[in-house]
Amino acid sequence: MRVEVASRNAFPKVEGALRKAEKAGLRASARVLQRAVKRKLRGGYTSGDFTTGRVLNSVRIGPVEDDGRGGLAVAVYSDLTQDGEAGDPNYPLYWEFGHFNIFTRRFEHEPRWGPAFHESQEEQVDAFIAAFQRAMGGAGESGGEG
């Protein structure tokens, strides 16, 4: 009779699966944030009379990347390009942080991205967990396949 005890290093496989699940989680979180930002931008700024939808339609999700500190990160950003005055890529920044507006002749400050991020944090975390669990094969609070 012969009994053999063998071990295989499954760590690379587990690590790869975790990394993949993390990325799926971050992408899901980013989609929540993108939706939240777009909702906030729907009415434009100030009166909304001059809303063209350019900023709203420029909200993008970047690739999941190393954050340089051992983790992963994903950006939700505006990709407005420079095409004349109206196309200043920093246009959303002026409204987010406040600026002196040459048309209204006063200080204008209408943050959208910060509040959207803040208000959707719980939903982002929920989306991350759900996507992470799906990517890991459904194991979660219910116990999965055991």
Add this chain to the structure above:
Amino acid sequence: MTSTTTTSQNLTTSTDEVVKMLRRALLEFEVGGATLGDADKLAGRLFQGTIPQNVQYPCGVLRLVNQTADGSTNGMRKVATLEVALFGRPWRQLALVEQCGDLAEQAMTQMKRTTDGLLFCRGSNRSTLPAPSAPADAETCAVRLTFSLVYWPTFLTRLITYLPPQ
């Protein structure tokens, strides 16, 4: 350099008092005889919420945003961000605005209030904004600072007796 620790009362009895106290601390903090409230800096032009029309430069605005509290302290320990935006005009005032930003950073780095509620600052973030174009006034320069605050305001803590776990 003077510390911003103080024993004056009624600092955290309302959110408005918290913001007013932070404003005073920013304007009155002294380094080498200079304060942000000096006539050649902001004087009194550090506004709460928004900046009025026809203001002189440099000027600034502060807001307390993203206030959160969680269940671990029964909602009494608040975490918030103090946002301070400083503006100069014309663009060549940028150096002066940066100096004002340094004073603001120094004031908030030293910030701790230990009577009538507990309040302290535990981190900051600072950016010099890029030169703007329309619709923003291209001659305006700006420095934006955010400070992470932790506070136990008396308007909450006076409601019940709470002892954090040892």
